[in-house]
Amino acid sequence: MITVVGSINMDLVVKTDNFPKQGETTLGTLYTTVPGGKGANQAVAAARLGSAVQMIGAVGQDAFGTELLAGLKNEGVLIDQVKRTDGTSGIANILLSEGDNRIIVVPGANHSVTTEEIDALADQLVKSELVIMQLEMPISVVQRTLEICHQNGVPSILNPAPASGFTTEMLPFCTYLTPNETEAEEIFGENWEKALEEFSNRLVVTLGQKGAQFYDGEKHVLVEGFPANVVDTTGAGDTFNGALATALVEEKEFEWAVRFANAAASLSVEKFGAQGGMPERTAVLERMAGDRI
Numbered sequence: 001m002i003t004v005v006g007s008i009n010m011d012l013v014v015k016t017d018n019f020p021k022q023g024e025t026t027l028g029t030l031y032t033t034v035p036g037g038k039g040a041n042q043a044v045a046a047a048r049l050g051s052a053v054q055m056i057g058a059v060g061q062d063a064f065g066t067e068l069l070a071g072l073k074n075e076g077v078l079i080d081q082v083k084r085t086d087g088t089s090g091i092a093n094i095l096l097s098e099g100d101n102r103i104i105v106v107p108g109a110n111h112s113v114t115t116e117e118i119d120a121l122a123d124q125l126v127k128s129e130l131v132i133m134q135l136e137m138p139i140s141v142v143q144r145t146l147e148i149c150h151q152n153g154v155p156s157i158l159n160p161a162p163a164s165g166f167t168t169e170m171l172p173f174c175t176y177l178t179p180n181e182t183e184a185e186e187i188f189g190e191n192w193e194k195a196l197e198e199f200s201n202r203l204v205v206t207l208g209q210k211g212a213q214f215y216d217g218e219k220h221v222l223v224e225g226f227p228a229n230v231v232d233t234t235g236a237g238d239t240f241n242g243a244l245a246t247a248l249v250e251e252k253e254f255e256w257a258v259r260f261a262n263a264a265a266s267l268s269v270e271k272f273g274a275q276g277g278m279p280e281r282t283a284v285l286e287r288m289a290g291d292r293i
């Protein structure tokens with residue numbers, strides 16, 4: 001069982017030809033709601049690939065909360081440990097205009113999770129094969145989860161996004177760290193490639209269409225990305241993490257696991273929405289077998 005301790009949001013997407021200026025009102029061309037939140041996205045990515053997944057987190061008592069839980073359940077993600085709180089579910093208000101975007105995230109229920117609640121769920125963490133976290137939850141909750149995993153020998157993946165929440169105290173506790181290039185720079189500075197050497201087979205930096213890079217103890221390994229017909233790259237990183245977790249739980253060799261994650265993420269960018277394009281296992285294996293499309 002993979003346990004994801006993370007955010008569950010409703011993405012409120014508005015497309016417009018013109019962003020409003022201060023004090024201005026403009027017409028939009030589309031409004032849609034899509035389930036999101038890095039935690040939920042990564043849980044769905046792993047579940048679609050065949051992993052048993054449970055989610056720890058929180059949604060509100062509002063209609064979005066009901067819809068978000070139903071969506072996760074429909075994907076086969078266990079939601080027994082998702083709390084419902086008073087107040088609103090987390091939302092991301094996403095304005096899109098010609099490839100540009102402006103996003104406001106309101107954490108809502110996600111930030112109601114406490115370290116005491118994590119302590120009370122320690123048995124759920126301890127019995128997990130792997131635990132995934134991101135940084136959209138209270139930092140104290142992430143730190144406590146990492147500590148419990150570390151103390152009990154449970155492997156963990158920390159996807160340090162958004163990187164502003166990262167603290168170096170987290171480093172010794174997480175098994176794997178999966179920043180994108182910008183986050184790697186924010187955490188380790190311009191010389192993040194040196195950090196790969198320090199955390200061999202533990203630190204993987206995702207590089208967009210170029211793929212992902214890690215250090216295997218002897219040399220730097222660039223695992224090339226798979227070419228894709230890009231429609232929407234939202235959720236590429238989340239698919240990568242869910243797929244990496246799936247392969248690691250299956251005790252696949254590390255380079256193979258990263259290649260599997262690249263292939264899954266390359267499929268995810270070919271459809272709209274973070275969860276919309278997340279592939280099933282067969283499609284990923286086909287892409288890997290075809291090597292290049």
Ligand SMILES: Nc1ncnc2c1ncn2[C@@H]1O[C@H](COP(=O)(O)OP(=O)(O)OP(=O)(O)O)[C@@H](O)[C@H]1O
Pocket residue numbers: 180181206207208209210211212225226227228230233234235236237238240261262263265266269
């Ligand atoms: N244009 C692309 N074509 C093919 N694969 C891609 C593309 N963009 C991203 N990927 C895949 O997704 C992985 C994660 O992408 P990236 O490094 O951009 O992370 P990210 O910034 O967290 O993504 P996002 O924020 O868009 O979800 C990459 O390692 C790669 O495997």
